[in-house]
Amino acid sequence: MIDLYDDEGAFLETKTMDLAPWSNQQFNKIFGDYAPTDGYADVRSDTADAAYYCYGSTLDSGSSDPTTIVPVIQ
Numbered sequence: 122m123i124d125l126y127d128d129e130g131a132f133l134e135t136k137t138m139d140l141a142p143w144s145n146q147q148f149n150k151i152f153g154d155y156a157p158t159d160g161y162a163d164v165r166s167d168t169a170d171a172a173y174y175c176y177g178s179t180l181d182s183g184s185s186d187p188t189t190i191v192p193v194i195q
Contacts, residue, residue, distance in 0.1 A: 128159035
């Protein structure tokens with residue numbers, strides 16, 4: 122599950138994703154319904170001992186060059 126928040130910490134919505142073992146998926150424009158906005162996503166699983174890796178990226182509006190947004194573990 123991916124909980125989306127705006128830049129002030131207000132909850133926006135939860136998106137869900139099912140992942141099979143050793144698989145990968147992505148969301149495009151995850152904040153698209155709230156644009157323009159700054160915000161963050163909390164990624165979590167209801168599966169005990171689930172292991173996963175996530176990261177974000179953003180595109181420069183002029184050049185479309187991507188920038189990786191690394192996760193912060195809390």
